[in-house]
Amino acid sequence: MSTIFFAQLKKELRRPLFMILLIGASVGVTLLFTGSTQAPMQVAIFSEEVSQDVLDNWEEKLNGNSSFQFETKEAAEALEDVKEGRRDLAIRINNNDYQVVTSSEFPEIAYVEQHVQKAFHEEAMMKAAVSQADNPENMREELEGYLENPPLKIEVSSLKTDDLNNYDIKTQLAFAFALLVAMFLIGFRISNILKDKVTGVRNRILLSPISKTQMYLGYISYSMMIGTIQTLIVFLIFQNFMNYDLGDNFAMLVVITIIFSFSMASIAMLITGMLRTPEQFLAIYPSVIPLLPVISGAYMMPGALTNPVLNFIGDLFPISHAMNAFVEVAFFNPDWIELLKPIVFMLLIGVIAMGIGINLMERRSA
Amino acid sequence: MIETYKLTKAFKGKRAVDEVDFYLDEGESVGLLGPNGAGKSTTISMISTLIKPTSGDVKLNGESIVHNSSKLRKILGVVPQEIALYEELSAYENLKFFGQLYKVEKSILEKRIQSTLELVGLRDRQKDLVKTFSGGMKRRVNIAVALLHNPKVLILDEPTVGIDPQSRNHILEMVRRMKEEQGTTILYTSHYMEEVEQLCERIYVMDHGKVIATGTQSELLSILSNEDTIKIQVDKVTDSLIETIQEIEQVHQVEEDKDNLKIIAKKSSNIVRELVLAVEKEKAQLLNFQMEKPSLEDVFLHLTGRTLRD
Ligand SMILES: Nc1ncnc2c1ncn2[C@@H]1O[C@H](COP(=O)(O)OP(=O)(O)OP(=O)(O)O)[C@@H](O)[C@H]1O
Ligand SMILES: [Mg+2]
Numbered sequence: 001m002s003t004i005f006f007a008q009l010k011k012e013l014r015r016p017l018f019m020i021l022l023i024g025a026s027v028g029v030t031l032l033f034t035g036s037t038q039a040p041m042q043v044a045i046f047s048e049e050v051s052q053d054v055l056d057n058w059e060e061k062l063n064g065n066s067s068f069q070f071e072t073k074e075a076a077e078a079l080e081d082v083k084e085g086r087r088d089l090a091i092r093i094n095n096n097d098y099q100v101v102t103s104s105e106f107p108e109i110a111y112v113e114q115h116v117q118k119a120f121h122e123e124a125m126m127k128a129a130v131s132q133a134d135n136p137e138n139m140r141e142e143l144e145g146y147l148e149n150p151p152l153k154i155e156v157s158s159l160k161t162d163d164l165n166n167y168d169i170k171t172q173l174a175f176a177f178a179l180l181v182a183m184f185l186i187g188f189r190i191s192n193i194l195k196d197k198v199t200g201v202r203n204r205i206l207l208s209p210i211s212k213t214q215m216y217l218g219y220i221s222y223s224m225m226i227g228t229i230q231t232l233i234v235f236l237i238f239q240n241f242m243n244y245d246l247g248d249n250f251a252m253l254v255v256i257t258i259i260f261s262f263s264m265a266s267i268a269m270l271i272t273g274m275l276r277t278p279e280q281f282l283a284i285y286p287s288v289i290p291l292l293p294v295i296s297g298a299y300m301m302p303g304a305l306t307n308p309v310l311n312f313i314g315d316l317f318p319i320s321h322a323m324n325a326f327v328e329v330a331f332f333n334p335d336w337i338e339l340l341k342p343i344v345f346m347l348l349i350g351v352i353a354m355g356i357g358i359n360l361m362e363r364r365s366a
Numbered sequence: 367m368i369e370t371y372k373l374t375k376a377f378k379g380k381r382a383v384d385e386v387d388f389y390l391d392e393g394e395s396v397g398l399l400g401p402n403g404a405g406k407s408t409t410i411s412m413i414s415t416l417i418k419p420t421s422g423d424v425k426l427n428g429e430s431i432v433h434n435s436s437k438l439r440k441i442l443g444v445v446p447q448e449i450a451l452y453e454e455l456s457a458y459e460n461l462k463f464f465g466q467l468y469k470v471e472k473s474i475l476e477k478r479i480q481s482t483l484e485l486v487g488l489r490d491r492q493k494d495l496v497k498t499f500s501g502g503m504k505r506r507v508n509i510a511v512a513l514l515h516n517p518k519v520l521i522l523d524e525p526t527v528g529i530d531p532q533s534r535n536h537i538l539e540m541v542r543r544m545k546e547e548q549g550t551t552i553l554y555t556s557h558y559m560e561e562v563e564q565l566c567e568r569i570y571v572m573d574h575g576k577v578i579a580t581g582t583q584s585e586l587l588s589i590l591s592n593e594d595t596i597k598i599q600v601d602k603v604t605d606s607l608i609e610t611i612q613e614i615e616q617v618h619q620v621e622e623d624k625d626n627l628k629i630i631a632k633k634s635s636n637i638v639r640e641l642v643l644a645v646e647k648e649k650a651q652l653l654n655f656q657m658e659k660p661s662l663e664d665v666f667l668h669l670t671g672r673t674l675r676d
Binding site: 004011201205 | 436439442446447448450451452455467468469
């Protein structure tokens, strides 16, 4: 097994271009569809009324508990930035209210506005309360303490709507394209079996004392390994160089990726088993694979794909389960039990497809 | 040591190998001769346990190996007709890969790789990728791979197809040395008559899946002991000339080769006169006339009505 594994690896290292291209393609396509890297949005705040101290206070208050980055600027500079399109928006702070200065209409602007409004609301209530109090300083501190650690907390939970707040289509697309290119690499490496059959290398392997099981294990474990490594490289690129938030549990991503790679290697084995030559594989595999993420709804919001027929077909392939698991890990902080279902499905698909695939392959060469 | 009994393989009902009886004694070198599609490779695949016969049996020292192949595989080296190598790897890496598959011990393997490379004359090119090699060099690596585990029996399936004369001589010389110096048993497949004549003590001639003749070279030649081979050259070969010659009573076979005609005819005193008359009748001009001893090529022509390289 290891002999075959390392021979495949040596061949890969001799021509790594294919893998590098795939990695580049998945990153490139994700950027193409999502438009940007995932840096936190910067918002300038400025004022022509209040003092610098007050403005600094606002900066601190707004930056707390926020995914945007607020920074104080000179009024002229902030306005100029918006005007020239260097920034999407700036906030003008007045004594009792604020204004959003913007020249565009991104959905993010609504979020910023919401955030600022909430902060002003709090501040206004606080001011009102404090102005009634005998000891304004104490009162403010107490109130702030309460706000941070409320004695009573109401948690609103409805069907995941709360969770969906931190859902992000960009991250999902990053997952989807990473899996798409992984399917290519895994499939092509499985099709080495077919290539070796045509060149006669397979006959030589069969004549050697190595068992068939060992032979298949060599090819399969190699495909799994190379698919996993490629996918993890893509994830690390997104996480470390583009600030994508892939969730807090990288170990889960690794496990899901390994199981997905196994499952996909099996599907590739099934397809390989039905074919005779590498040329047929080259014609069929790349035209089938891009359809899988589409019918699995990998490019859409979870639950957006409602056609039961497509859903059923999609569920037959590992990518739909891997996507569910990835989305779960990235946005909903699941524990291992919650990942059990997609993992079991992928293993099941893997075992069945592998069994049929190898069987077909053996029958072909009888 | 190896024998087959009514060995048969059918693909979709069509018999590619048809009741072949064959044996190979220890230390012998045997040739398997036949045109394209004769069933040579299929026979070899069954003998080397790669495909199962439709019917019939293959035995090693009296034991059937159809369902129990491990004993045979251990002593067998097979050089396939195709170049079965990883072209992206170097010659050395290929040998190492297949040597490891054969579980050749690490300490021995390195030496074995070097001596095998020496034998095929590629020691100084071992670091180069196989895909950069010429056809002849690839063929030599292809053979080297089969020698790593020091097989007692070596089966070569057309090892010299489509290569330069120098590589070809090298390969023939190598096979001869393996037989003479190491006592390796050889089964050599080819459709080049000269190679088989040079290398093999016994010959099987196959056509359309059947063994149509077998024996030593002289035994095979004696099939034609009552025949003459006559080569004539005329200024122009026409269909009607060939027809006229074929109508001569003693003539068995007429083969056209550019301006030459090769005629196999029963030994008789008046064949020369008959031929001259035929040429005159067709108003052609006789430029050259030659009587030859029959060759294996002629035996094949006689048996099948076709040349080997049809
Ligand atoms: N796997 C197969 N499926 C169907 N037909 C086959 C298969 N393998 C061989 N044949 C047929 O069997 C016949 C014998 O083929 P084989 O390869 O044994 O001939 P050969 O003597 O080795 O010829 P060559 O000199 O071209 O190598 C041919 O007609 C071929 O088309
Ligand atoms: Mg052949």
